[in-house]
Amino acid sequence: MRTDAVLGKAFRRHRAREFRQFLDLIEQNVPDPLDVHLIFDNSSPHKTPAIQPWLVKHPRFHLHFTPTSSS
Numbered sequence: 001m002r003t004d005a006v007l008g009k010a011f012r013r014h015r016a017r018e019f020r021q022f023l024d025l026i027e028q029n030v031p032d033p034l035d036v037h038l039i040f041d042n043s044s045p046h047k048t049p050a051i052q053p054w055l056v057k058h059p060r061f062h063l064h065f066t067p068t069s070s071s
Contacts, residue, residue: 005029016048023054023061037062 007029011018030036040046042065055061 014043014045016045016050019045019048020051020054023051023058026061027058032060035060035062037064039064039066041066042068 007026009022009025011021026036026038038061040063045051046063046065055063
């Protein structure tokens with residue numbers, strides 16, 4: 001199923017808390033049967049231990065990280 005929709009949200013700060021809110025937004029808007037693949041840089045909020053329990057509870061989310069020091 002393809003919708004060509006883009007989800008976005010601008011936050012004033014870029015902490016794990018805001019990243020978690022963004023993941024929740026995606027969870028609410030992407031139909032359940034679809035897997036979600038997200039590509040991120042290596043910013044610390046994306047890898048914080050606070051995010052790990054959420055990812056364990058949402059196995060359809062697959063995070064992919066760009067190589068360190070890549071442009």
